[in-house]
Amino acid sequence: MSETTKPTEASDKRLLIIDGHSMAFRAFYALPAENFATSTGQHTNAVHGFVSMLLTMIRQQKPTHVAVAFDLDTPTFRKQEYSEYKGGRNKTPEEFHGQIDLIKQVMGAMNIPSISLDPFEADDILATLATRGEDAGFSVLVVSGDRDAFQLITDRTLVLYPKKGISDIPPMDADAVEAKYFVRPERYSDLAALVGETADNLPGVPGVGPKTAAKWINQYGDLAGILENIDSIKGKVGDALREHVDNVTRNRKLNQLRHDLELDVTLEDMELEAPNREEIENLFDALEFNTLRKRLFDLFAAQDEESAPEVAEFTRVEVADAASLRAFIEAGQGAAIAVHPAVSGGEAVGLALYRGLEAVWMELAGLDEALETELAAFLADSHAPKIFHDAKAAMHLLADRGLSVAGIADDTLISAYLIQPDRRSHELAELVSYHLKYQVPVHQVKKGELDLGLASDLADPALAQAQAVFDLSAYLDTQLAAKHADALARDMELPLIPVLFAMERAGIAVNTERLNELRAHFTSQVETASNEAFAAIGHEVNLSSPKQLQVVLFEELDLPKTKKIKTGYTTDAESLQDLLVKTGHPFLVALMAYRDAIKLRQTVDGLLKAVHPDGRIHTTYAQTVAATGRLSSLNPNLQNIPVRSEEGRRIRDVFVVGEGYETLLTVDYSQIEMRIMAHLSGDEGLIQAYQDGEDLHRFVGSRVFNVEPSEVTSEMRSKVKAMSYGLAYGLSSFGLSKQLKIGVDEARKLMKDYFDRFGAVRTYLRSVVEQARKDGYTETIFGRRRYLPELNSSDRRLRDIAERAALNAPIQGSAADLVKVAMLRIAEELASGGYASRMLLQVHDELVLEIAPGELEAISELVTREMGAAADLLVPLDVQPGVGATWHEAAH
DNA sequence: AGCTTAGCGA
DNA sequence: ACGTCGCTAAGCTA
Numbered sequence: 065m066s067e068t069t070k071p072t073e074a075s076d077k078r079l080l081i082i083d084g085h086s087m088a089f090r091a092f093y094a095l096p097a098e099n100f101a102t103s104t105g106q107h108t109n110a111v112h113g114f115v116s117m118l119l120t121m122i123r124q125q126k127p128t129h130v131a132v133a134f135d136l137d138t139p140t141f142r143k144q145e146y147s148e149y150k151g152g153r154n155k156t157p158e159e160f161h162g163q164i165d166l167i168k169q170v171m172g173a174m175n176i177p178s179i180s181l182d183p184f185e186a187d188d189i190l191a192t193l194a195t196r197g198e199d200a201g202f203s204v205l206v207v208s209g210d211r212d213a214f215q216l217i218t219d220r221t222l223v224l225y226p227k228k229g230i231s232d233i234p235p236m237d238a239d240a241v242e243a244k245y246f247v248r249p250e251r252y253s254d255l256a257a258l259v260g261e262t263a264d265n266l267p268g269v270p271g272v273g274p275k276t277a278a279k280w281i282n283q284y285g286d287l288a289g290i291l292e293n294i295d296s297i298k299g300k301v302g303d304a305l306r307e308h309v310d311n312v313t314r315n316r317k318l319n320q321l322r323h324d325l326e327l328d329v330t331l332e333d334m335e336l337e338a339p340n341r342e343e344i345e346n347l348f349d350a351l352e353f354n355t356l357r358k359r360l361f362d363l364f365a366a367q368d369e370e371s372a373p374e375v376a377e378f379t380r381v382e383v384a385d386a387a388s389l390r391a392f393i394e395a396g397q398g399a400a401i402a403v404h405p406a407v408s409g410g411e412a413v414g415l416a417l418y419r420g421l422e423a424v425w426m427e428l429a430g431l432d433e434a435l436e437t438e439l440a441a442f443l444a445d446s447h448a449p450k451i452f453h454d455a456k457a458a459m460h461l462l463a464d465r466g467l468s469v470a471g472i473a474d475d476t477l478i479s480a481y482l483i484q485p486d487r488r489s490h491e492l493a494e495l496v497s498y499h500l501k502y503q504v505p506v507h508q509v510k511k512g513e514l515d516l517g518l519a520s521d522l523a524d525p526a527l528a529q530a531q532a533v534f535d536l537s538a539y540l541d542t543q544l545a546a547k548h549a550d551a552l553a554r555d556m557e558l559p560l561i562p563v564l565f566a567m568e569r570a571g572i573a574v575n576t577e578r579l580n581e582l583r584a585h586f587t588s589q590v591e592t593a594s595n596e597a598f599a600a601i602g603h604e605v606n607l608s609s610p611k612q613l614q615v616v617l618f619e620e621l622d623l624p625k626t627k628k629i630k631t632g633y634t635t636d637a638e639s640l641q642d643l644l645v646k647t648g649h650p651f652l653v654a655l656m657a658y659r660d661a662i663k664l665r666q667t668v669d670g671l672l673k674a675v676h677p678d679g680r681i682h683t684t685y686a687q688t689v690a691a692t693g694r695l696s697s698l699n700p701n702l703q704n705i706p707v708r709s710e711e712g713r714r715i716r717d718v719f720v721v722g723e724g725y726e727t728l729l730t731v732d733y734s735q736i737e738m739r740i741m742a743h744l745s746g747d748e749g750l751i752q753a754y755q756d757g758e759d760l761h762r763f764v765g766s767r768v769f770n771v772e773p774s775e776v777t778s779e780m781r782s783k784v785k786a787m788s789y790g791l792a793y794g795l796s797s798f799g800l801s802k803q804l805k806i807g808v809d810e811a812r813k814l815m816k817d818y819f820d821r822f823g824a825v826r827t828y829l830r831s832v833v834e835q836a837r838k839d840g841y842t843e844t845i846f847g848r849r850r851y852l853p854e855l856n857s858s859d860r861r862l863r864d865i866a867e868r869a870a871l872n873a874p875i876q877g878s879a880a881d882l883v884k885v886a887m888l889r890i891a892e893e894l895a896s897g898g899y900a901s902r903m904l905l906q907v908h909d910e911l912v913l914e915i916a917p918g919e920l921e922a923i924s925e926l927v928t929r930e931m932g933a934a935a936d937l938l939v940p941l942d943v944q945p946g947v948g949a950t951w952h953e954a955a956h
Numbered sequence: 957a958g959c960t961t962a963g964c965g966a
Numbered sequence: 967a968c969g970t971c972g973c974t975a976a977g978c979t980a
Contacts, residue, residue: 093980227957227958262980263980606976606977608962608975608976608977609976609977609978610960610961610962610976610977610978611961611977611978612977629960629961630959630960630961631960631961631978634961634962635961635962636961636962636963637962637963659962659963660963662975662976663962663963663964663975664964666963666964666974666975666976667964667974669975670974670975686972689971689972690971690972691971692970692971692972694966694971694972695972696971696972696973697972697973698972698973698974699973700973700974701964701965701972701973701974702965703964703965703966703972703973704963704964704965704966704972704973704974705964705965706964706965707964707965708964708965712964736966737966789969790969791969792969792970793969793970793971794968794969794970795968795969795970796967796968796969797968798967798968799968799969800969801968802968803969860967861967864967864968865967868968868969868970869970869971871969871970872969872970872971873970873971875970876966876970876971877971879966880971907965907966908965908966908971908972909966910966957979957980958978958979958980959977959978959979959980960976960977960978960979961975961976961977961978962974962975962976962977963973963974963975964972964973964974965971965972965973966970966971966972
């Protein structure tokens with residue numbers, strides 16, 4: 065049995081409707097008014113931002129129809145019902161005046177209708193248009209900065225809600241609303257009524273936030289249900305609800321949008337057509353918009369040429385038993401199959417498989433036993449190639465259901481990252497829109513109702529997403545090859561996925577008791593320091609508030625001013641130290657002690673919160689975040705556990721060897737980045753020093769200061785050490801002088817002497833930037849590229865930042881590559897050698913392993929060897945192992 | 957809610 | 967303007 069499914073359920077008619085005022089305001093606050101004004105003094109930042117946003121929307125979303133709704137100045141029917149509605153708002157800023165009119169004029173020139181209707185709000189117009197659009201078979205996109213718009217979300221209507229400013233406006237679907245507010249969009253208005261809306265001057269029930277409101281809604285179905293059962297709601301919040309029930313009913317009445325307005329515009333009027341060229345020219349002349357003018361005309365020129373992207377129709381194959389699943393898989397003749405989990409409530413509830421114009425949907429709950437066995441065999445088969453978007457996340461989801469995964473042939477998350485390592489997000493929908501130029505349908509899940517068969521709501525979007533992953537994989541593979549990143553993907557990043565997965569799954573054991581003791585310890589330090597600080601100034605103050613500290617330091621105590629920052633003067637540790645030297649004020653001592661202690665307590669708190677029921681902390685490694693190729697660690701970040709201070713190091717003692725294991729082993733590289741710099745630069749002096757096993761900084765110091773190595777003082781040594789490391793980050797003589805607290809002249813001379821002795825380093829650093837400017841990218845030893853188009857920017861500041869990034873990327877990136885290679889080989893040998901020991905953590909140049917009884921010697925040798933042999937450089941790699949029952953003890 | 961400041965690591 | 971790459975927490979303004 066098969067049926068044909070249109071992957072893009074949405075018809076080709078797409079209606080984009082915008083809340084004009086709310087987006088104009090967002091634009092106004094996103095762009096500085098002082099930078100956008102005509103020579104006649106008219107401010108244009110809101111107009112500029114709004115039009116820019118609109119052009120981006122048209123380019124990305126490719127609507128066929130567009131309209132903008134505006135509020136009127138006259139009182140709305142809501143205001144008539146409730147005179148306080150939207151009361152207490154600040155007056156609109158002077159600079160905003162006139163800009164709405166200008167936006168309407170631009171809309172006119174673009175032949176986009178501007179709609180308002182007395183006595184209604186733009187929101188009601190949006191609601192009406194959304195309904196009319198849906199009825200006419202459109203897919204609808206509502207752009208609004210007002211959360212009331214969430215009630216409009218359906219399977220055909222999405223809300224684009226600005227996250228920040230006007231450049232980041234992600235689409236919100238039902239799942240996104242639910243993830244954020246714990247209710248479906250159709251109940252959002254009930255939730256808002258309970259919680260209240262400060263922006264509209266609509267107080268709700270005091271003490272009731274989204275969580276409580278959502279709990280009630282999910283318990284009683286909706287607001288009406290809550291009100292019916294109002295007397296059975298217990299606790300203080302129940303009392304509050306009964307007391308403020310009038311607020312709630314009023315709010316609910318007011319936040320209900322009208323869908324039935326009589327508008328004198330038809331959908332036809334909204335059809336997107338070419339702008340009126342002459343009008344735009346005149347208007348943009350007056351507004352002095354030049355880049356926008358070009359963007360606008362380019363966009364419409366491109367639209368003429370580019371027809372809507374074709375998304376292939378595919379056949380949905382019903383898989384009722386093991387045999388039909390096997391048949392589906394075998395029909396692919398060994399070609400890769402895209403596997404995409406459908407997620408609800410943090411669990412994989414279904415799986416979409418896509419294999420070139422044929423697709424399968426499987427619900428994971430209540431699978432037939434034979435079918436489940438067949439599926440498990442397919443997923444675990446390393447010779448059955450599979451394509452994922454974020455395979456590691458999928459592995460966790462499936463592992464939670466007892467399914468293991470092997471045979472990861474491609475991961476579009478990884479590919480996208482290697483192609484654009486600087487991009488901050490690589491979400492599937494975004495990538496599809498960016499690379500394949502179409503919109504992927506999104507999930508529609510009813511939480512907690514899966515057993516009722518509603519998981520079928522997930523099927524269509526999951527299938528379409530699986531198709532997207534499949535198509536994206538093909539597209540990105542071409543790009544990968546063109547950018548010479550295919551080997552990196554195949555040989556390094558993809559094989560690393562199961563290694564990282566295993567590390568995350570394993571986690572690291574912690575001694576919670578010790579963690580709690582530490583918490584108490586640091587808390588008492590915080591209290592002591594606070595009391596001393598308060599005593600020193602004669603009153604209490606929030607020591608964690610830089611703003612309040614500024615008042616104390618620079619007004620009350622009238623201490624010398626520190627470095628200027630946006631909000632006044634900095635109170636950072638370095639400046640406090642300076643102030644202490646200058647003034648010796650006891651408040652500073654106490655404040656610094658407070659800062660140290662509270663930081664450590666926060667770290668401990670974070671760790672405590674992260675301990676799982678298994679007594680271990682499971683971090684997540686992000687493989688596609690750091691532009692240089694490093695991993696990053698989050699939830700919690702285990703790559704920034706304190707180590708430099710004695711007190712901080714105590715935290716490392718809570719990371720312990722787990723039950724059934726013998727000890728922890730840490731192995732780290734010594735001076736990896738300096739060694740890479742020696743290798744990349746080919747500097748004979750540096751290479752010789754490393755080959756002879758000299759103390760590098762002492763050696764460099766003797767050359768720079770022209771003394772015998774034995775005569776290098778610790779001061780000299782620390783100076784060249786700072787400089788050596790600084791060079792890899794693009795340190796300037798100014799920066800060096802600041803860090804070493806010496807004059808700029810002295811710093812400059814130091815650098816000159818350095819480069820006189822190690823000329824190849826200077827040559828290398830210069831060539832890196834030059835090459836990158838020419839090619840557009842830097843490259844690591846393993847061929848990992850970082851693209852730096854801003855090296856050619858006309859903006860000096862951006863160019864300088866890009867230059868420093870260019871200096872650093874090959875060094876930091878090569879080190880990252882090296883560690884990854886070592887991890888892969890270690891993982892492989894651990895597996896093939898049948899060892900029970902396992903890798904737990906990676907901290908950039910350090911690996912932490914948990915050693916099974918009797919394996920210490922073998923593993924220590926294995927890890928040390930593989931880390932040392934990860935690359936064949938012109939200098940030896942020095943690797944240092946350490947053993948102990950805790951992470952602290954294992955350090956050497 | 958997003959920005960800013962601060963501070964931890966490599 | 968002035969050293970790279972990260973993550974998290976808190977306060978504050980909106």
